[in-house]
Amino acid sequence: MAHPWHHALSSAKKFGGLPEDYLAIHQWFDQTKAHQADARHRALLHSSFGIFLCEQVHGVTLTNSAGRTIPIRVIGEQHVQEDMGGTIPTVQDWLAELPLRPWMAVGAQGVRVAQEELPSVHRGTRPKPARAGTGQ
Template sequence: MAHPWHHAQSSARRFGGVPDDYVAVHGWFDQTKGHLADVRHRALLHSSFGIFLCEQFFGPTIRRASDGKQVPTRLIGEQHVLEDLGRIPTVQDWLGELPLQPWMLRNAAALSRQDTKPAEEGST
């Protein structure tokens, strides 16, 4: 779907109420279009991680202004991602093949080089 309003209309058909009850949640998912105006913006929030972030932001349910009934936020988020992508990807799906760049590694200590010896008994 191209616009949060269209997702909101779909939510109203699926969960009841009116589109205005849902447009804020769908706008939250698509806010990244303001920073990357093509489908790659979806890599930031259109995932299982993004759905849980949405739930943290809005709470476990939203209260429909049109009638006061509550709808699980996670279900609305899942609907949004499924409508856009046909599945709910993970962060690994989005970023697993992302090539590492030198600037990403700055000040990142390799885990294999970190001291992993346990502290000696009696030492503090």
């Protein structure tokens, strides 16, 4: 989806209430667009880690304007799945293709490794879509 408002409309349709009930959560997920204006911004929060972090920031539940209490994690799962083609990637999924560069390990003795010493990564793998109703 292109904008947090569209995610909020989707949440209101799915959980009831008004889009405004959900907008802050969807804006939180997409705040990284301010720093990376393409789909790579999703690498920072569009993951299982981001969903649990959202819960820490916004609380465990949200009570919408219709009086229904919705788990924040479920709203986060909806956002990530809508943007990621039905999947919820892990941090490992995002970082698997990121090459380890010497500058990343400055100050960490014994961590610097030559690129050829790093384990190979299976290219082109993506997580499987979560099954509906499993909370995954």
